[in-house]
Amino acid sequence: MKEAKGRVFKFGDNVDTDVIIPARYLNTTDHKELAAHCMEDIDKEFIKNVKEGDIIVANKNFGCGSSREHAPIAIKAAGVSCVIAETFARIFYRNSINIGLPIVECEEAAKEIAADDVVSINFDTGVITDETTGKTYQGQAFPPFMQKIIDSEGLVNYINANN
Amino acid sequence: MSKMTMSQKILAAHAHLDEVKAGQLIEADLDLVLGNDITSPVAIGEMEKFNTKGVFDKDKIALVPDHFVPNKDIKSAQNCKCVREFAKKNDITNYFEVGQMGIEHALLPEKGLTVAGDLIIGADSHTCTYGALGAFSTGVGSTDMAAGMATGKAWFKVPSAIKFNLTGKLSENVSGKDVILHIIGMIGVDGALYKSMEFTGDGVASLSMDDRFTIANMAIEAGGKNGIFPVDEKTLEYLKEHAPGKEIKVYEADADAEYDEVYDIDLSALKPTVAFPHLPENTHTFDENFDIKIDQVVIGSCTNGRINDMRIAADILKGRKVADGVRCIVIPATQSIYLQAMEEGIIRTFIEAGAVVSTPTCGPCLGGYMGILASGERCVSTTNRNFVGRMGATDSEIYLASPAVAAASAITGKLSQPSEL
Numbered sequence: 081m082k083e084a085k086g087r088v089f090k091f092g093d094n095v096d097t098d099v100i101i102p103a104r105y106l107n108t109t110d111h112k113e114l115a116a117h118c119m120e121d122i123d124k125e126f127i128k129n130v131k132e133g134d135i136i137v138a139n140k141n142f143g144c145g146s147s148r149e150h151a152p153i154a155i156k157a158a159g160v161s162c163v164i165a166e167t168f169a170r171i172f173y174r175n176s177i178n179i180g181l182p183i184v185e186c187e188e189a190a191k192e193i194a195a196d197d198v199v200s201i202n203f204d205t206g207v208i209t210d211e212t213t214g215k216t217y218q219g220q221a222f223p224p225f226m227q228k229i230i231d232s233e234g235l236v237n238y239i240n241a242n243n
Numbered sequence: 244m245s246k247m248t249m250s251q252k253i254l255a256a257h258a259h260l261d262e263v264k265a266g267q268l269i270e271a272d273l274d275l276v277l278g279n280d281i282t283s284p285v286a287i288g289e290m291e292k293f294n295t296k297g298v299f300d301k302d303k304i305a306l307v308p309d310h311f312v313p314n315k316d317i318k319s320a321q322n323c324k325c326v327r328e329f330a331k332k333n334d335i336t337n338y339f340e341v342g343q344m345g346i347e348h349a350l351l352p353e354k355g356l357t358v359a360g361d362l363i364i365g366a367d368s369h370t371c372t373y374g375a376l377g378a379f380s381t382g383v384g385s386t387d388m389a390a391g392m393a394t395g396k397a398w399f400k401v402p403s404a405i406k407f408n409l410t411g412k413l414s415e416n417v418s419g420k421d422v423i424l425h426i427i428g429m430i431g432v433d434g435a436l437y438k439s440m441e442f443t444g445d446g447v448a449s450l451s452m453d454d455r456f457t458i459a460n461m462a463i464e465a466g467g468k469n470g471i472f473p474v475d476e477k478t479l480e481y482l483k484e485h486a487p488g489k490e491i492k493v494y495e496a497d498a499d500a501e502y503d504e505v506y507d508i509d510l511s512a513l514k515p516t517v518a519f520p521h522l523p524e525n526t527h528t529f530d531e532n533f534d535i536k537i538d539q540v541v542i543g544s545c546t547n548g549r550i551n552d553m554r555i556a557a558d559i560l561k562g563r564k565v566a567d568g569v570r571c572i573v574i575p576a577t578q579s580i581y582l583q584a585m586e587e588g589i590i591r592t593f594i595e596a597g598a599v600v601s602t603p604t605c606g607p608c609l610g611g612y613m614g615i616l617a618s619g620e621r622c623v624s625t626t627n628r629n630f631v632g633r634m635g636a637t638d639s640e641i642y643l644a645s646p647a648v649a650a651a652s653a654i655t656g657k658l659s660q661p662s663e664l
């Protein structure tokens with residue numbers, strides 16, 4: 081995926097993996113089942129309203145807490161095309177790249193973009209455009225190695241191609 | 244001359260490099276790859292997709308079903324079956340079935356599977372616990388676990404570090420939990436994001452291994468990549484007992500290693516510390532006069548389910564009773580801790596006080612089972628996370644505390660420190 085465009089759902093600081101996908105649903109690995117409970121404990125309406133391609137914008141330390149890959153899986157399976165945040169917790173960051181969920185760090189965009197704005201992101205340039213306000217932001221580009229994993233559509237494909 | 248931190252030295256050695264710098268991307272050899280009943284099934288699914296068939300080394304993988312075990316429902320049983328069959332098919336040496344298993348981060352050091360100088364990844368965020376033994380260990384997700392099991396390698400961005408210079412000695416009823424809660428309260432839940440937390444100083448010698456495990460365990464609650472302690476006589480003694488004959492490598496930070504920040508912490512000045520809902524950084528001490536009635540107490544988890552934790556709680560509960568209307572749930576973290584506690588009469592003490600004692604499991608720590616909170620209920624817990632809904636209803640509350648505070652609170656029925664008894 082080189083580009084994403086969608087409507088914004090906004091969250092605050094320290095959105096943890098327990099609210100992204102509560103542990104009571106971790107007895108399954110089924111992507112659809114996980115997606116059905118995505119963000120349930122922080123926003124019950126999220127899963128009813130989210131549409132294919134929509135975008136999550138959050139503040140500091142998004143995805144903190146547990147190492148459960150079920151968290152980025154649930155977000156991706158819910159149809160979210162990209163998560164923009166001021167910062168990500170490191171395991172969540174790693175997991176997202178490994179499973180091919182695009183994530184972008186950009187403090188200014190995370191602070192200024194409002195809920196329900198329509199936003200587009202160009203993953204080649206890292207440029208984020210708030211189509212509602214017309215404002216653009218420069219997101220942090222991935223280091224080349226991570227870009228290679230993303231281009232391979234995940235770690236497994238990358239390793240298979242390089243061994 | 245290199246100027247590396249302890250963590251960087253371990254990474255450099257495992258990447259076969261003389262030197263690494265913060266920010267550098269490296270590929271390193273792994274000494275151990277860990278997974279549990281929640282993360283392994285996802286990793287096992289990914290394993291199928293690798294060209295390389297099978298695992299890199301059947302002795303260097305540890306599979307510990309501990310979260311929903313003994314199985315709490317059919318779906319958990321299916322997950323465990325998947326892990327069990329994978330272990331059997333690949334002849335995994337360190338698969339721990341019910342009866343041998345314990346909470347992974349208490350179990351692996353006890354079994355001698357994690358030693359000083361090791362590089363360990365685990366598909367569980369509290370894999371950072373083994374830093375207590377002078378290992379570099381960090382949590383990853385299931386895909387990284389799968390890649391680790393298939394190739395024996397992982398990619399790392401070399402972290403910079405924060406140094407915590409510990410001096411003095413802890414006072415009575417203050418323990419490792421209070422140290423780490425104090426630190427998280429000070430630097431925040433993202434205070435060490437992407438970084439190593441290196442604990443050093445004269446004060447380290449006075450900390451028991453169990454205190455060090457507790458402190459390293461919660462490095463992740465400050466966003467840390469790993470937490471690490473220097474190897475001293477206590478570490479060597481522990482390793483001699485639990486990992487006899489295993490090769491140990493002792494790494495030390497260079498004297499001129501660079502740190503992003505240095506904090507001096509006088510252990511003797513620390514007080515019983517509690518993290519209020521809903522973040523571990525939301526810390527308070529009993530200088531404020533709390534009046535917080537509670538419904539439940541949990542003493543256990545990979546943070547505080549070790550034998551010293553059991554002893555501390557039992558000393559306080561001995562000859563006393565859990566308050567009316569309070570459920571006190573005690574969970575020794577491993578079978579051998581359970582047995583030791585039984586032999587020392589600690590289990591009897593708990594039961595006579597009106598507490599319930601469970602077989603080893605993560606259970607309530609992550610809101611799995613064995614102590615889920617109803618709407619509006621409050622729990623004092625020795626676990627590590629008090630996020631919204633972590634232990635049950637989204638409007639329930641978790642107060643993170645030491646075993647001493649948890650036991651004292653069980654007796655009074657409100658958040659209390661032992662000196663109030």
Ligand code: SF4
Pocket residue numbers: 310346347348367369544545546604605608609626627
């Ligand atoms: S005890 Fe809690 S924090 Fe520790 S491994 Fe189990 S669920 Fe995770």
